[in-house]
Amino acid sequence: MATRELAGIHHVKIPVTDLARTAQWYRQxxxxxxxxxxxxxxxxxxxxxGEIPGLAPTQVAFRVNDVAAAGSRGFDPVSFAVKSRDDLETWVEHLDSLGIEHSPVIEAxxxxxxxxxxxxxxxxHLYTWAEHGIDQADKPGYGQAITDPDRWQPI
Incomplete structure (x- = not known):
């Protein structure tokens, strides 16, 4: 029997209400x-x-869908990776220069x-590949390791 394998993520699709506005914003x-x-x-x-530098070969797609866009408000369907906390600080400066509101850098x-x-x-989300080494498992909403994936069940 052949092994079923994935080869990555082909694209991520984000619902939008205005293509021109979306294209301009994601370009900037x-x-x-x-x-x-x-x-x-x-x-x-x-x-x-379209292609976003650093994501190849994964692409990002945008499709006008007012209902899905409204339903996605406040939801985080994708986390883009950056290497380090220093890279996040560079993103903070970039977002500030564009006048885009953002969180502080969070220890996730x-x-x-x-x-x-x-x-x-x-x-x-912009999330670092670099790990901070802080155990957040006791905090509500933070991840906890699953020790036995074969027996894991959501409660």
Whole structure:
């Protein structure tokens, strides 16, 4: 029997209400380069996909969907990785220069975290690969290690 294997994440899709605003914002914040558009039968473009430096080969797609965008407000569907806390500090400076509100650098479950919202209120995370070594397991909402994955059940 062949082993079932994944080969990464092809793309992440984020619902939006305004493609032009979204494209401009993601270009300013992340350096997004649009690579493909999705034109409907009526000729209107209602979605696009693009590349963000540092994410290749994973791409980010955006699709107009007012209901899904409203339902995603305040939710964090994706955490983009950065290497270190110093990299997060560089992102803080960048977001400040653009006037984008953000959290302070947070000591999250494993690494450091920076949180901010896109124009539709979708919450985005920048999370470090570098670990801080602080045990947060006793704090509500923070991660705890699963010691026996085969027997784990959500309560």
């Amino acid at each position: 914040v992340f350096g997004l380069c649009p690579t493909m558009e999705f034109r409907e039968a009526d000729g209107v473009v209602r979605g696009f996909v 479950s494993v690494g450091w975290l920076l949180v901010f919202d896109d124009p539709d209120g979708v919450t985005l």
